[in-house]
Amino acid sequence: MLKEKLIQNNWTIDNDTDLPVLCFSDESSAEDPDFTTTVASNIVNSGKAWISTYPIGDRSTIRACITNYSTSANELETLLDALNDARAKEAG
Numbered sequence: 001m002l003k004e005k006l007i008q009n010n011w012t013i014d015n016d017t018d019l020p021v022l023c024f025s026d027e028s029s030a031e032d033p034d035f036t037t038t039v040a041s042n043i044v045n046s047g048k049a050w051i052s053t054y055p056i057g058d059r060s061t062i063r064a065c066i067t068n069y070s071t072s073a074n075e076l077e078t079l080l081d082a083l084n085d086a087r088a089k090e091a092g
Contacts, residue, residue: 001073002064005080014061023054023061026087036060039086049079 003013006024015023029035036053040062043049054063064079 002066002076002079005076006083009080009084011083014056014059020066021063022065023056023063025059025061029087029090030059032090033060035090036062038090039083042086042089043079043082046082048082049075051079 003022006013006022010026011024012027013022013024015021025036037060040051040053043051049064051062051064054061062083
C-alpha cells in the first residue's frame with residue numbers, strides 16, 4: 001500500500017524487494033545532495049514518523065520500513081502527508 005501511495009504522489013521507488021522496506025526519492029530533487037537528509041530530519045523531528053536515509057549506489061534515498069503489523073492506511077497517510085509537505089517546503 002505504501003509503495004502504491006508513493007508512486008501516486010510522484011515519488012520514485014529505488015529498490016525492489018519483498019521485504020517491508022522501501023527506498024524512494026524525488027526525481028526533481030535528485031541534484032540536491034541535502035534533499036533526502038533534510039526531508040527525513042524534518043519528519044523525524046516532527047514526531048509524526050521515523051524514517052531514515054540510505055544510499056543506493058551514488059544516490060541518497062529515503063527509507064521507510066513497516067515494522068508493526070497493526071500499521072493502517074491512516075498511519076501511511078500521515079507519513080505521506082508529511083513527506084509531501086516536506087518536499088514542498090524544500091522546493092521553495
